[in-house]
Amino acid sequence: MPGKNDPPVWWDIGVGREAHPGYYLGLMGIAPDPWQREVMAVNRDTLVLASRQAGKSTAAAALALHRAVSAGGTVLVVAPTERQSTELVLRVRKMAALAGLPLEAEGRTYLEMEGGGRVIALPAHPEGIRGYTAVMVVLDEAAYIPDDLYVAVRPMLAVTRGRVLAISTPAGKRGWFWREWHEGGDHWHRVRVSAEEVPRFSPEFLQAERLRVGERMFAQEYLAEFVEERQGALWRWEWFERPAFRVEAPPTDLVRVVVGVDPAASMAEGSAETGIVVAGLGADGHYYVLGDYSLRGSPEEWRARVLHAYHAHQADVIVAEKNQGGDMVEAIFRAANMDLPLRVVTATRGKAVRAEPVALLYEQGRVHHVGVLRELETQLTGWVPGDPVSPDRMDALVWAVTHLMNHTKVGLTYEEQLRYASR
Structure with a gap:
C-alpha cells in the first residue's frame, strides 16, 4: 500500500486515500x-x-x-x-x-x-x-x-x-x-x-486540426458542440444506431479484404489528408468496415500506414484512386521495392453517383462497423452531394466497398464466394 513517502498531489496528502477519487x-x-x-x-x-x-x-x-x-x-x-x-x-x-x-x-x-x-x-x-x-x-x-x-x-x-x-x-x-x-x-x-x-492542446495544434478536419468535425470533436445532421446527406445517423450495426469483431470467414486509398489531392508534405479505410466482405454477403487509418502526412508516412493496414488485416488488395495520384501511388510502392497487389482505379463518374450504391447498402443494413469509427461516421453524415470539399475518408470507404461489391455474387456458397472473389 502507498505510504507517507508517496509524492504529493493536488489535494491535501493527509486526506485518506479512499476519501477522494x-x-x-x-x-x-x-x-x-x-x-x-x-x-x-x-x-x-x-x-x-x-x-x-x-x-x-x-x-x-x-x-x-x-x-x-x-x-x-x-x-x-x-x-x-x-x-x-x-x-x-x-x-x-x-x-x-x-x-x-x-x-x-x-x-x-x-x-x-x-x-x-x-x-x-x-x-x-x-x-x-x-x-x-x-x-x-x-x-x-x-x-x-x-x-x-x-x-x-x-x-x-x-x-x-x-x-x-x-x-x-x-x-x-x-x-x-x-x-x-x-x-x-x-x-x-x-x-x-x-x-x-484543455491545457495539453496548444493554439497551433488546434488551428492545424481545424484545417485538417474541417469546421463541422472540428466543432463536434474539439469544441464539443452538437452538430446537426445535414439535410440531403447520403448517410443517416439513425443507420448507425441499429442494434446490429456495430460489431466487436468481424466474422472469421471473410471472403475478401480491401484497403481503400484516397490519396491527398496535393502531394506537398502534410498538406492534406489521405483516406485509408479497410473493408471486408463476409460469407453472409454483408460488408464489414474493419478500420480507418486515414492521416495527414507525407507520401512516405501514408505509405507506411497503408502497409500497416494491409498486413494488420491480411488484406487481399489495395485499391487507390488514380485521379488523386494513383500513378504516384504505384511509383511510391515501386520505389520501396514493394510488390503488392495494387489496383489503380479511375473516377469516371461523379462522387455522389459512386457513393450512392454504398450508402444504399448502409440503409439496407448490410454494412457493419467494427467498433466506433467516429471521424469516418461524422464525415459520412456531414457530406452532401455538391459540397466543394473532398471527403477523403468517405472516398476511401467507397473505393473499398465498391471493389468488394464487384467481387460479390449472391447465392454462392462460402467456397464458391472465395473462388469468385479471387478472380
Missing part, C-alpha cells in the same frame, strides 16, 4: 484539470460533454475505482462496444495496482477487491446486461450508446440510489444523450469541456 490520479502523476475536479466534487448523475483527449476516460476510471472501494458495491462500465468498456476497466486495474489494493479476483472484463467492491465491463446490448444492481454506472462514449441500452441501465440503480456518469464527445442532435443534455432538467449535473480549455 483524485488520489488515484495523483498516483499516476496526473494533476486534475478544473473540470475533472468539478466532476469529482459532485455525487449525482452527471453528463460530461467534452473534447477528444480531454481526459474523460482517465477521470471516469478514477471515479469508478473510488466508488467501488468506498461504497463496497458494483460499478458497471458500459460503452458502444465491449472492447471499449474493457479498455476503461484496464485503466481501473492499473490504478488499483498503483494504490496497492489487493484483488480477490480479476479477469479481462472485471476486477473484484478484497473486502468488497468490483468493477465490471458489460457488453453493449440490453439483453446482456440485465440482472445487476449497481452503486454506479459509467457510460463511456455515451452519445454513441443506443437509447434501448440506456433504458436498460437505469433500473440497476433503483435500489442503491446510485449515480450515472455519462461521458462523451457529441454525436449530433440525436439520441438519449443529446435529449438529456437539453431536456433533462435539474436531474443532471452538466459539465462541458472545449479543447480550448
